[in-house]
Amino acid sequence: MKVKKMLSKVTTLIMVGILLVGCTTTGEGGQKAGAKAGGKEVTVETSKDGTTREMEGNLYLEGLPIVKEKETFTIAVIGHPLAKDTYENKPAVIKAQEDTNIEIKWMEIPSTGWQEKINIMFASGQLPDAIATGISASSIVKNLPQLIPVGDYIDRYAPHVSEVYNTYPEIKTMLEQEDGKIYSFMTNAHSARNDTTSGVLFLNKQWLDNLGLEVPTTVEEYYEVLKAFKEKDPNGNGLNDEIPLSFCQQFYASQFSMLLGSFGIKDGTDHIMIEDGKVEFAPAKPEYYEALKYYNQLAKEELLDLEGFSQTQQQYYSKGQQMVVGSFLEYLPYFAVGEQNDSQYIALPPLKSSVSEPLWDGQKEKFAGWNGGFVITKACKNPEALIRWFDYVNSDFSTKMEWYFGERNVLWDMNDETGDYWYLNNLPEGVSKGEYRYTTSAGPHGPMFITLDELDKFQLKDDPKGEQRSSYIDMLEPYFPEENMLTLFESLEVTEEKANLQVEIDNYIKSFVAQAVLSGIDDAKWQEHLDKLEKLNVGRYLELQQASYDRINK
Numbered sequence: 001m002k003v004k005k006m007l008s009k010v011t012t013l014i015m016v017g018i019l020l021v022g023c024t025t026t027g028e029g030g031q032k033a034g035a036k037a038g039g040k041e042v043t044v045e046t047s048k049d050g051t052t053r054e055m056e057g058n059l060y061l062e063g064l065p066i067v068k069e070k071e072t073f074t075i076a077v078i079g080h081p082l083a084k085d086t087y088e089n090k091p092a093v094i095k096a097q098e099d100t101n102i103e104i105k106w107m108e109i110p111s112t113g114w115q116e117k118i119n120i121m122f123a124s125g126q127l128p129d130a131i132a133t134g135i136s137a138s139s140i141v142k143n144l145p146q147l148i149p150v151g152d153y154i155d156r157y158a159p160h161v162s163e164v165y166n167t168y169p170e171i172k173t174m175l176e177q178e179d180g181k182i183y184s185f186m187t188n189a190h191s192a193r194n195d196t197t198s199g200v201l202f203l204n205k206q207w208l209d210n211l212g213l214e215v216p217t218t219v220e221e222y223y224e225v226l227k228a229f230k231e232k233d234p235n236g237n238g239l240n241d242e243i244p245l246s247f248c249q250q251f252y253a254s255q256f257s258m259l260l261g262s263f264g265i266k267d268g269t270d271h272i273m274i275e276d277g278k279v280e281f282a283p284a285k286p287e288y289y290e291a292l293k294y295y296n297q298l299a300k301e302e303l304l305d306l307e308g309f310s311q312t313q314q315q316y317y318s319k320g321q322q323m324v325v326g327s328f329l330e331y332l333p334y335f336a337v338g339e340q341n342d343s344q345y346i347a348l349p350p351l352k353s354s355v356s357e358p359l360w361d362g363q364k365e366k367f368a369g370w371n372g373g374f375v376i377t378k379a380c381k382n383p384e385a386l387i388r389w390f391d392y393v394n395s396d397f398s399t400k401m402e403w404y405f406g407e408r409n410v411l412w413d414m415n416d417e418t419g420d421y422w423y424l425n426n427l428p429e430g431v432s433k434g435e436y437r438y439t440t441s442a443g444p445h446g447p448m449f450i451t452l453d454e455l456d457k458f459q460l461k462d463d464p465k466g467e468q469r470s471s472y473i474d475m476l477e478p479y480f481p482e483e484n485m486l487t488l489f490e491s492l493e494v495t496e497e498k499a500n501l502q503v504e505i506d507n508y509i510k511s512f513v514a515q516a517v518l519s520g521i522d523d524a525k526w527q528e529h530l531d532k533l534e535k536l537n538v539g540r541y542l543e544l545q546q547a548s549y550d551r552i553n554k
Helices: 002-018 091-100 114-124 137-142 159-167 169-175 205-211 219-231 256-263 286-300 313-321 333-337 339-344 383-393 397-405 433-440 464-479 492-519 523-535 538-552
Strands: 024-027 030-032 040-046 052-056 071-079 102-110 185-189 200-204 243-246 272-275 278-281 325-330 345-348 370-376 412-414 421-423
Touching (some): 071 114, 071 383, 091 102, 091 383, 091 397, 102 114, 114 137, 137 370, 137 492, 159 383, 205 339, 219 243, 219 286, 256 286, 256 492, 272 538, 278 538, 286 492, 333 339, 333 345, 339 345, 345 464, 383 397, 397 412, 397 421, 492 538
Parallel strands (some): 071 102, 243 325
Antiparallel strands (some): 024 030, 030 040, 040 052, 185 370, 200 325, 200 345, 272 278
């Protein structure tokens, strides 16, 4: 790379010599060339030590600082509720200004109502220079005329970003609009292994031992265990207060739909499954019906928490910490039952059934990037400089991590030679991890993208909870579906039609599932359900989803 830069400088000097007729002195050691690139006049500045740098106006084309005279830009960003200080005082922000000579004025907006406020900005035309932390696909597609097509600038002004997009061409596919142009940068992380699935099914091993029971491996055995939990006072308090199985529909890691995996069903908010390249509607499959009948049986016998579809996360945790719950869904068990009770619970792989091979709602190397993560608006007078600033943030792993997790040696550290890194817990006394992270860094809302190659260098060190979570992923990963849908931008018409269909379908499915589990389901009600799906135009919805899948996998 240094050789290429040296050759570039030599070539530039030769060109300047050829064009001396059009050259004028610009001050101490400076020369101005008449050549132009990208419609802007290119000059060459020579410093007192004899080094030269190409410029376009006030912008240096490489190296630091990015601009000769300080420039200021405004960026809208989510202000995290745990942050105890403003963006201007985050160490990574201060360092970026010192290095680049670019000052950012941050418009911090609460996460509640974030997208609505962004929509108002677009509607009014009162826009910042850029918007970070991610905005919806429909918001981007609707407002393309108000955005800079950053893809036109990447090769010239963002070499580090360009290298990443060329290494991972699927990112370009996910960023391209219908016109073939790119109007946004990918942010966050390529993948998050600990989040390849959300919840895990836990079971109280102490209760099993108290009752002399074996760990269940099938849905039939699980039923017998739950029945024993209900009837035989496994917590030994003399009260009939046990809740054999609980869940919380209001919390992402504890939702009922994960329990459908034993019947070969994956059911997320889009309600689709992909099998052999074909997009199918999960709530219309016969296996779904069998699952609903099974869980209705649990509900009728009060083996299933009847408040699961309505209770808050706080109510869910309250039950867990009273040690009356025998089995539950959660990210890690201590969240629900507390540190003191954590060791009583074991994680279960997907239970087997006679209906289908079991699976679990997860995704290997799940893509975690936000394809609407960072956009530059037409309000920006010098997009080239802001694109160079974004490239600076993404120029090396250490800089990315300072934006992502804060200063080195508090929540993270790394080996500079190998690139291996690991998490730490060197927090100041009296400060929680969340408070420290979001006070000193932008977290996932920052203008950076951590690649798969970088994520592969992560090492687990002195992190018992991390090791615990990793062991659960190891157990569940073999059961993740083989085929999944990546997100991509589509035309405004398709985006809006798909979104409108999905909202109506999802609202209906939520109500139908709760009613089927709590009140019962039979052949007649299942047929009514299938008829309702036709009226909701599920066929058209699947057609749109299939077209999206085919475009991604062409």
